[in-house]
Amino acid sequence: MRYLPLTGDDRSEMLKKIGVSSIDDLFKDVPAADLNPEIDLPRHMSEMAVERALSKMAARNTAAGSVPFFVGAGAYKHHVPATVDHIIQRGEFLTAYTPYQPEIAQGTLQAIFEFQTQVAALTGMDVANASMYDGSTACGEAVLMARRVTRKKKAILCGSLHAHYARVVETMTQYTEDVVVTQQAQPANPQAELDALIDAIDDETSCVVVQNPGVFGHVLDLTPVAEKAHAHKALLIVAVTEVMSLGMIKSPGEMGADIVVGEGQSIGNGLMFGGPYLGLFATNQKYVRQMPGRLCGETVDSNGDRGFVLTLSTREQHIRREKATSNICTNSGLCALAFTVHMSLLGEKGLRQVARVNHKRAQDVKLALSAISGVEVLNSAYFNEITVRLPGNAADIVEKLADKDILAGVPASRLYPGAGMDDLLIIAATETVLEDDIAALATGLKEVLS
Amino acid sequence: MSMNTQGRPTAAVETDGQSTAFESFSGHRGLRLAEPLIFEMDREDTTGVDVEEVGDFDLEIAGLGRDSKIGCPGLPEPDVVRHYTRLSRKNYGIDMGPFPLGSCTMKHNPRxxxxxxxxxxxxxxxxxxxxxxxxxxxxxxxxxxxxxxxxxxxxxxxxxxxxxxxxxxxxxxxxxxxxxxxxxxxxxxxxxxxxxxxxxxxxxxxxxxxxxxxxxxxxxxxxxxxxxxxxxxxxxxxxxxxxxxxxxxxxxxxxxxxxxxxxxxxxxxxxxxxxxxxxxxxxxxxxxxxxxxxxxxxxxxxxxxxxxxxxxxxxxxxxxxxxxxxxxxxxxxxxxxxxxxxxxxxxxxxxxxxxxxxxxxxxxxxxMSHGSDGLKQASEDAVLSANYILASLQDVMTASYEGPCMHEALFDDRFLKDTGVTTLDFAKAMIDEGYHPMTMYFPLVVHGAMLIEPTESESKNNLDQFIRSMRGLVEEAKSGNVARFSGAPYFAPMGRLDETQAARKPVLKYEAAE
Amino acid sequence: MIKYSEDHEWVSVDGDTATIGITDYAQNALGDIVFVELPEVGATFAKGDEVSVVESVKAASEVYAAVSGEVTEINEALEGEPALVNSAPTTDGWFFKVKLSDAGELDDLMGEDAYKSFIEGL
CATH class of the missing domain: 3.40.640.10 (Type I PLP-dependent aspartate aminotransferase-like (Major domain))
Incomplete structure (x- = not known):
């Protein structure tokens, strides 16, 4: 077997040195009846054979890059420069462990320090951690942190928080003291939805969670939410599922957020059928010690040279055990590195430019679809994603367009089944969408509707 | 016959032992490169990507534009490749050598x-x-x-x-x-x-x-x-x-x-x-x-x-x-x-x-690559290798429990008693030997724990070399050469880092000097 | 009057107010202190309650109240300079002051000599 370096002779010699006669003497603590069970699985395969078998499975999927592609709702297809994948495949990054030995892990540590700085800047917050599993779990962690900070229990989730994020928050808090109130989504009336949220904030509230842009694509000013929340000593948590929007839209920090969570996949990371992705988590300096997750900080070495280490670890499970701020142990290290490399290529200038292309494409889609009779666009303010009302069942229409090799978007009913949204379709348009793709979408939709 | 007339010396010249006694002009030390943060490279207005021009158009974002500076520099592609490649060289990974980090299972990652x-x-x-x-x-x-x-x-x-x-x-x-x-x-x-x-x-x-x-x-x-x-x-x-x-x-x-x-x-x-x-x-x-x-x-x-x-x-x-x-x-x-x-x-x-x-x-x-037979063999090899290490080191280091062990061998710091060398020092000295240290101070049930997990990915030759290094270090510790340990690592990209300072005055992001 | 608890706190009593900190023995055992989480002024607690947390780089230790009372003052200097606990545990490194609710509890604590022999026996 190509991954196992020991030879038969090596094994015999080693057993001799240990002083046993067979390998199973080393497994003598395993109950004899349970040792060496019959395993009904194929035997080892060559590299070529594995590649052939897996390629066959892969070929049964429609790759985003092979068709006109408008699917978003929490994961976005962006162009990731080739440099990014090259860097993260370097063995020194790919095959390193968590940097607990900082003298031989400065590469990882300095990259995390750069990542934390970039995320803090993008979100408009003081500090960011080294990343979490994904945006949804970061959102759940933020709700738990708000309880620790405010010592209050009621969390209010806005209706346009991605349905999966709301479900994850509910799951994560089902056995804690938190009480989660999820508001009704109003895809056609974002301002009414926001007003209802503001009305719901009271002295019992620990936090409000608002997504911007919302899952239906609406961009909103959250300043009034922050004001009301702060007047009631509650925290404003802003969730950002499309970080590319931070290159165009006023940052959550500038709108008064106390915690910002986000899905960082858009920068540096491919779609990967939903994972691995990376959760972003940023907050204000005064809440640092209540943060979950890993943090990297600056220090000096024995020669006085600047270096970086993991720090404030007493918040974490390996030291604090049942009193830790979270049970989280990993970060999304390599995904965060991909984010940082891509962000270092983009810079502020590139980010703003790409964001403009995204917004322009969404405008083009909006124009093209508005011209189709029976199709209504629900958004007036948006970034790269809009929601349209179709004269028919959106899921059926998406299937018919998929048959034409057009992936038109996410039917709202896939996220909100039974909520009366069967005719709504969420459509994303990034810089990877070409004019021809938009034409194909419009033509295809017209054909399906006729 | 044409001859190269540019003859030059090809053997090392005596350096009077002062080879490391000077500062380079660049701050680098040969392949040990000093690397600044991207934020210190003064590239605020550049980018390393080519983005399509979309011209002027009206934004539909309800006036919520991001007008203030974000503060993320962008670098040309060659600089980005070089920056992160240089950083990568300050890391140790499985690809570079044995990584006996107990409980973490650092086995070969097939490409x-x-x-x-x-x-x-x-x-x-x-x-x-x-x-x-x-x-x-x-x-x-x-x-x-x-x-x-x-x-x-x-x-x-x-x-x-x-x-x-x-x-x-x-x-x-x-x-x-x-x-x-x-x-x-x-x-x-x-x-x-x-x-x-x-x-x-x-x-x-x-x-x-x-x-x-x-x-x-x-x-x-x-x-x-x-x-x-x-x-x-x-x-x-x-x-x-x-x-x-x-x-x-x-x-x-x-x-x-x-x-x-x-x-x-x-x-x-x-x-x-x-x-x-x-x-x-x-x-x-x-x-x-x-x-x-x-x-x-x-x-x-x-x-x-x-x-x-x-x-x-x-x-x-x-x-x-x-x-x-x-x-x-x-x-x-x-x-x-x-x-x-x-x-x-x-x-x-x-x-x-x-x-x-x-x-x-x-x-x-x-x-699929291993198959049912290969997966079983991998487990056996991992357990065999750990027991081989236990058997080869237990006469000089103190094993916490009687064998056989499974995939990792646990030692404690009794063998370091009265040497002035701690588990931490011993681990850092392993870095100088070219290894990633074993897991230390875990599990908490033994004093000064050292947990060694070789995995199935090491050849016998690698295991023997590792054992020789460990035995050498033990001998060195017992012979009273404390400085070799307390000052370790000497050959790493950095000396030992001050974690106390990092925690007392946390600096968690780059901020430009005032 | 200075009294000591078995959890290595010192309690310095002045009238009905006590100043509380951790002993030199404790700071030495904890190593470099990097953070002290202090109670809020006005908080009340009973003897044995968790009132504070002392953190070194690799450990966090809870501090349990040696006496019952209400917090009247906290040592804000520790926020910027936790190292005071190491350099001056019994003076500048004090944690907080309390208004005693039951002065009788002081009798359960050790005097200086008793504490000295207590730590010698550890």
């Missing part, structure tokens, strides 16, 4: 796995695409599930947890859901003293109090003490097996029976499953729930701290509570169950999408 995960049919598909366009992805998840169930001898698996600790959360939530479904409110989870920190943290996350159970002198759970703690307030017992001392819990069936007799559930922390893949099946041993770390046992890369992947297997008693979403077979092919209906006892959703697909592909690629 075939990387190639497979990047096939467009896996890497470039969206989690919310129509189900009809991702049948191959669901087939991969289904195939991976089949391999996992067969290897663990259990009836159900939840793939979606994002890491080991997340898998623990999933497992303990299922236990609580099952208990609540039978109207049985229990308050306590029992964990051995040697447990990973995530175990008590997870129990607390699910609203349970944690009680510790002691170990016997032979490093295994004290089953008599366990039985005394088991009553109708105990929801579950969390035991790592093989345990964190690298030992198999030989009374595992008795533990399972006692736990079940008390109406509680047996959670097994599967962090060390790599020792017994193909040799024993947790399902046969009475386990109710166990997470797997795909990044340990099944070779998906650690990536400097993640991402991980932590599928959880369940017994019949717990299988109804698995989280959403999961793959379901229908007449038309495979589909995903993404939403709970009223009767569905599922614990709910743990992640935004379907879990770590990229890791599923890598793990399956690893499993």
């Amino acid at each position: 075939l796995n990387e190639k497979m995960a990047r096939l467009p049919g896996f890497g470039d598909i969206h989690p919310l695409q129509p189900i009809s366009t991702v049948q191959g992805a669901l087939e991969l998840m289904e195939t991976l599930s089949h391999w996992i169930l067969e290897l663990t001898g259990t009836p159900a698996v939840a793939l979606s947890p994002k890491a080991g600790a997340h898998g623990e959360l999933c497992g303990v939530m299922a236990i609580r859901a099952a208990l609540e479904a039978r109207g049985d409110a229990r308050e306590v989870i029992l964990c051995p003293e040697s447990a990973h920190g995530t175990n008590p943290a997870t129990a607390a996350f699910c609203g349970y109090k944690v009680k510790s159970i002691p170990a016997k002198d032979n490093g295994r759970v004290d089953i008599e003490a366990l039985k005394q703690s088991l009553d109708d307030t105990v929801a579950a017992v969390m035991v790592t097996n093989p345990n964190t001392c690298g030992l198999f819990e030989d009374e595992v069936r008795e533990i399972a029976d006692a736990v079940h007799a008390a109406g509680a559930f047996f959670y097994c922390d599967g962090a060390n499953f790599n020792a017994i893949v193909g040799k024993a099946r947790p399902g046969d041993l009475g386990v109710d729930a166990m997470h797997l770390n795909l990044h340990k046992t099944f070779s998906t890369p650690h990536g400097g701290g993640g991402p991980g992947s932590g599928p959880v297997v369940f017994s019949d008693a717990l299988k109804d509570y698995v989280p959403l979403p999961y793959v379901v077979k229908t007449a038309d092919g495979l589909t995903l169950k993404e939403h709970a209906d009223d009767k569905d006892p599922s614990m709910g959703r743990l992640v935004a999408f379907h879990g770590q697909m990229g890791m599923y592909v890598r793990a399956l690629s690893y499993m």
Whole structure:
């Protein structure tokens, strides 16, 4: 077997040195009846054979890059420069462990320090951690942190928080003291939805969670939410599922957020059928010690040279055990590195430019679809994603367009089944969408509707 | 014959021993390159990408434009490649040498796995695409599930947890859901003293109090003490097996029976499953729930701290509570169950999408490459190598428990007594020998722990070289050469770092000097 | 009057107010202190309650109240300079002051000599 370096002779010699006669003497603590069970699985395969078998499975999927592609709702297809994948495949990054030995892990540590700085800047917050599993779990962690900070229990989730994020928050808090109130989504009336949220904030509230842009694509000013929340000593948590929007839209920090969570996949990371992705988590300096997750900080070495280490670890499970701020142990290290490399290529200038292309494409889609009779666009303010009302069942229409090799978007009913949204379709348009793709979408939709 | 007339010396010249005594003009020291932060490279107005010009147009963003400076520099592509390549050279990875970090399983990461995960049919598909366009992805998840169930001898698996600790959360939530479904409110989870920190943290996350159970002198759970703690307030017992001392819990069936007799559930922390893949099946041993770390046992890369992947297997008693979403077979092919209906006892959703697909592909690629025979051989080689190290070092270092061990060998610091060298110093001196240190000060049940896990990826030659280095270091410590240890590492990219300063005055991001 | 607890706190009593900190023995055992989490002024607690957390780089230790009372003042200097606990545990490194609710509890604590022999026996 190509991954196992020991030879038969090596094994015999080693057993001799240990002083046993067979390998199973080393497994003598395993109950004899349970040792060496019959395993009904194929035997080892060559590299070529594995590649052939897996390629066959892969070929049964429609790759985003092979068709006109408008699917978003929490994961976005962006162009990731080739440099990014090259860097993260370097063995020194790919095959390193968590940097607990900082003298031989400065590469990882300095990259995390750069990542934390970039995320803090993008979100408009003081500090960011080294990343979490994904945006949804970061959102759940933020709700738990708000309880620790405010010592209050009621969390209010806005209706346009991605349905999966709301479900994850509910799951994560089902056995804690938190009480989660999820508001009704109003895809056609974002301002009414926001007003209802503001009305719901009271002295019992620990936090409000608002997504911007919302899952239906609406961009909103959250300043009034922050004001009301702060007047009631509650925290404003802003969730950002499309970080590319931070290159165009006023940052959550500038709108008064106390915690910002986000899905960082858009920068540096491919779609990967939903994972691995990376959760972003940023907050204000005064809440640092209540943060979950890993943090990297600056220090000096024995020669006085600047270096970086993991720090404030007493918040974490390996030291604090049942009193830790979270049970989280990993970060999304390599995904965060991909984010940082891509962000270092983009810079502020590139980010703003790409964001403009995204917004322009969404405008083009909006124009093209508005011209189709029976199709209504629900958004007036948006970034790269809009929601349209179709004269028919959106899921059926998406299937018919998929048959034409057009992936038109996410039917709202896939996220909100039974909520009366069967005719709504969420459509994303990034810089990877070409004019021809938009034409194909419009033509295809017209054909399906006729 | 034409001759090169530019003759030059090709042998080293005497340097009077002052070769390292000067500062270079650049701040670099040969291949030891000093590298600034990207924020110090003064490139605020540049970018390393070419973006299409879209010209002027009116923004439809309700006047909420980002007018203030963001503060992220962009660098030309050559600078970015060079910057991160230089940083990478300050890291140690499995690709560079043995990485005997106990409990973490730093085995070889095959590059075939990387190639497979990047096939467009896996890497470039969206989690919310129509189900009809991702049948191959669901087939991969289904195939991976089949391999996992067969290897663990259990009836159900939840793939979606994002890491080991997340898998623990999933497992303990299922236990609580099952208990609540039978109207049985229990308050306590029992964990051995040697447990990973995530175990008590997870129990607390699910609203349970944690009680510790002691170990016997032979490093295994004290089953008599366990039985005394088991009553109708105990929801579950969390035991790592093989345990964190690298030992198999030989009374595992008795533990399972006692736990079940008390109406509680047996959670097994599967962090060390790599020792017994193909040799024993947790399902046969009475386990109710166990997470797997795909990044340990099944070779998906650690990536400097993640991402991980932590599928959880369940017994019949717990299988109804698995989280959403999961793959379901229908007449038309495979589909995903993404939403709970009223009767569905599922614990709910743990992640935004379907879990770590990229890791599923890598793990399956690893499993198929090994096959049932290779997976068993890998476990045997890992255990053999650890015992070889134990046998080769126990005369000079102090082994904490009698062998045989499983995939890792545990030593403590008794052999360093009166040398003035600590476990930490000893570990840092290993860096100078070109190795990543072993796990130290864990598990907490022995003093100054040193946990060595060679994995199956090392050749005998590598193991022998490692053993020689370790024996040399022990001799050096015992001979009183304290400075070699207390000042270590000497040959690393940096000297020992001041963690106290970092924690007292946390600097968590770059800020330009005033 | 200075009294000591078995959890290595010192209690310096002045009238009905007590100043509380951790002993030199404790700071030495904990190593470099990097953070002290202090209670809020006005908080009340009973003897044995968890009132504070002392953190070194690799450990966090809870401090349990040696006496019952209400917090009247906290040592804000520790926020910027936790190292005071190491350099001057019994003077500038004090934690907080309390208004005693039961002066009788002081009788349960040790005097200086008793504490000295207590730590010698550890």
